Amino acid sequence: MDPFINHKGIVAPLDRSNVDTDQIIPKQFLKRIERTGFGEFAFFDWRYLEPGVLNPEFILNEERYKNASILVSGTNFGSGSSREHAPWALLDYGFKVIIAPSFADIFRNNCFQNGILSIILDKNEVDHIMGMSLSTKNYELNVDLENEIIYDDSGFKTSFKIDPFRRDSLLKGEDEIARTLTSSDQIDNYEKNRIKRW
Amino acid sequence: MKKTLFEKIWNSHVVEQLDDDLALIYIDLHLVHEVTSPQAFESLRINSRKVRRPDLTVATIDHNVPTLDRFNIKDPISKQQIETLRKNCEDFNVPIYDIDNVNQGIVHVIGPELGLTQPGMTIVCGDSHTSTHGAFGALAFGIGTSEVEHVLATQTLLQKKPKTMSIEAVGNLPFGVTPKDLILSIIGKIGVDGGTGHAIEFRGDAFENMSMEGRMTVCNMTIEGGGRAGMVAPDEKTIEFVQGKKFTPKGKNFDQLLEIWKELKTDDGAKFDTEIKIDCSSLEPHVSWGTNPGQVVSVNSSIPDPNDFDTPEKKSNAESALEYMGLEAGQKISDVKIDRVFIGSCTNGRLEDLRAAAKIIDGKKVGKNVNAMVVPGSGIVKMLAEKEGLDKVFINSGFEWREAGCSMCLAMNPDKLSPQERCASTSNRNFEGRQGKDGRTHLVSPEMAAAAAIEGHFVDVRNWK
């Protein structure tokens, strides 16, 4: 995983709440056995009128959001299925940061695993960013994970919080399994003392 | 210090504390299916890692299985995914219940059925409805594919300690009202993200008096209310269910477990981060009208007007849901005509559910314009149902009787809705496109689905003859 330190990018708005993982990547694309190549299927049912024909009404299809790498959306983003294909699709599509007032738990864990930064902000801050990204051409945000702040070039600035251990892993781009394997002694120990049946 | 059931299980599984909230916890049982595991095994291979405890890992095939001719998988990609799991299980020594085995079935149905699911355990699976197993007083939750790999390689998982929530049912479920109605009404009340970040314990009369199947239905849908896990403290019913199952320890080992299980309850006076009370005494059968499981009404109500919602967000959600569902505000839900009926899934595909539905339809005929099907949750459920003759009851009424699998719960196999088709479904998600692109799903109990199949529209089963 690449380290995540800071990121500057164009913001795309998806003004809906409860965007579920069935929408982010519909089931017919879960049959692949790779981790890559899911980007073209992201938001499939909203994005295409029929395979190959983009839906001009879907906001992410607008020319001005084509190079966006930060997605801002409503509450409970990523609800539903545990499919990690959802963050794989978003990452492959080009999103590195997702901002929302709240996220579903499993989806958020899956983001951490793939170096996507999911940022929880107050609803009014999210609304502000959403508004700016709609009204300003190529509206960009700077995300600074080390200092846990987010700001634009016109005076908006706010802070966010990530669990210290998770933040550290993202900054280092650390492989979580490799990290856990360094705790093998503790795991061995736990297993020895584990109630027999458990 | 007084502890909740969740805290007891969590504390006894911490291998290493990593920061204030984050811990490495030990996993007692890891269930695996074909959809969320291939990339995990592949990555183990690339990194020359082994499966640490194949003996605590069990695989089955459920999501892709055709329910008509299961040995003839026409979709080449489905076939490849199934074959990949077979090969992975063989290479890494993981036991698998394949489609030629009577113990095959939906992963959340076979876990309890085989006695793999036991009180006090930590149980994970690359599937959000893993919360089902919490019905046994286990801490069970869904994980993503990277976490599947983490558990395969280390038998542990890095997790943030969830907050605790108590949902206490006051009073009992009235006659004709089911656990499905109760959980739908709970999600309607707390919202689809009401439980986010929480492990929820269901307490009080209605849950205590509920069958194990009913508790599984409730815990299964905890995730639809955003809950990290749902659980019910183990009691006599739990023990009776678990005892004598294939993987349940026997004799002295079992007696030892009983001693431990006795401790598995929330201490009097223990505090939850959030406490909610639900009055059950006036609960009615529920039907979902929208595109998330919190958009529900009781069967005798009308579809709400988006303008009646208190936030602009809920209003716009309701508007887009009504548009997708092809419904009008103010329409009586009992006037809504249906095209399809699906009885099955890890929510309501167990023997008790099929019995309840069969009782409703016995001797009656499925409506002229309705296509109805029953998909048992597992090979065992199918076998037991056939032993009782339930298959005949369904077939005589005009239902299709299929083979075990996830089927039209998520339509990854050939069973799916056509655009605009409307379905009364006993599954757990009514998301846009869940049962087929532009298909319209109404979540209901097995009894309600059965009655709707006969009438061609929703009816209140309590006074329906």
Ligand code: SF4
């Ligand atoms: S029955 Fe539906 S919800 Fe349950 S495991 Fe299968 S696809 Fe998932």
